[in-house]
Amino acid sequence: MKIAVTGGRGRIGHAITEGALAKGHGVINIDRIAPGQPPAPNRDPFPVLSGDVTYVTADVDDYDALVEAFSGCEAVIHMAAIPAPFHHPDHVVHNNNVVGSYNALRAAVENRILRVCQASSVNAIGLSFSREPHFDYFPIDEKHPPYNEEPYGLSKWICEAQADSFARRYEDMRIASMRFHLVAADRDAAAKVFHEETVEQAKHLWAYTRTDAAVDACLLSLEADFKGHEVFYIVAPDTTLETPTMELAARFFADVRVRRKLSGNKSFFTSAKAEKVLGWKHKRAKKPRGSAPR
């Protein structure tokens, strides 16, 4: 099918474009950064891909440009967003993201596109960017209430509320909101970021999402059999640490109820819903355990 990918020149968007092309899909790759340009200062640009891919330069706040870019597509994967708070003023982060997600959803409707996948985040409920974590229970699933307190997490919680509203109005639409954690090439790369057993790193719950697993999930969500809008945790089944998860829970989150024993270094998040509904699996790392750099 023909898939419009917003944020297509970002890390995840580029990988999705590659993955979609490899599966024989066509891609309209949309980003505000020109093709072949670095996605951010001090970053290397991603190569311009060949094959059934068209590069469109547009800002997601330009609704009419999105409507035009989505034309002829059967699905939209909306990844474009400011990916964290604090690098821009709060209102810029929030406004950019909630306008972008609304525009993407509405421009899909305008083009009668029925399948949409959008990047939400584990931060929708408040996590990495909160002053203190606030978890009601482990493992965290899609029913956990939100405690977001900064503009990025809020914007991701709002993109899900937007999707709820669209799915009610346009009953044939299928929208998947993907709650990714730190998207990294592999567990070793994630372990370079999250390897300290400290209060500060505990906020992140030492979790990650491998890039290829994120790509798989997005593409599967466009064809999976579900109705309306669904939210999915898309997180690796293990942590970046070797320390047993129950030990970490006892040490850092003594007050948080553990509803199901987390054996070994199982993740604090459960992605069981994505496994069941999307037929997705975050495949285990190929390398043997213990190879993560310290």
Added chain:
Amino acid sequence: MRIAITGGSGSVGRTIVAETMRQGHSAINIDRVAPPEPQPDVPFVAAEMSDYEALVRAFAGCDAVIHMAAIPAPGHHPDHVVHNNNAVGSYNALRAAAENGIRRICQASSVNATGHSYSRAPRYDYFPLDEHHPTYNEDPYSLSKWICELQADSVVRRYADMVIASMRFHWVVPTRDLPAANIDRPGAPKSLWAYTLHGAAARACLLSLTAPFTGHEVFYIVAPETVHPRPSLELAREFYPLVPVIGDLGGHNSFFSSRKAETMLGWRHED
């Protein structure tokens, strides 16, 4: 108190400006357009709600903000214009208040936050409606009002001393005449024959700036009775036979309960 009022040139905003002055406060009217009638002693600041820096400047020195500026309905602008204008405006107003250390905020939400007049066929789980009712909004205006409440939830988690009241007004009118003249229009049953009087809306806003509560609270601010001559239970049976009635819909009682506002704000619809 010195109160910044956004949308102070609009129909509800003008009443709030007048009530603010009548109660001896001072007011600043911040709006895209100047008020149609002069507002004596009320400085006017021309600003778009999308202009965050302008709001930060306009709120400086104020003790409270009443944020009313919004596109008040879907259908007259493209969907994305309605949603984006309103969701950006409410975030900017809340964040600009935080930037100025302003702790008391009142914002216009709407009975539509849960899906109501602008839904194809509104879904009600029970009557009378209260603040626990889930949302089934499906249009950009109603969604934007639901979102302004989510924004307020998030802002008070971050700024623990901020107090925010989200006011779910119904159709705000100067008298009952207009809604009363509309009871037989097609689509009238969707409105549940409800309304909010201008003065009652304005008094609720001002009460919400001093009432003793913490964090963010949502309040229905709706007249206690319908404008329909027929008893409410009869209307419920005819138009919503499947919706359970779990509270007092006796007489002409409204399909909305504003009891929370009565209890927490000490507000009554009637003056």
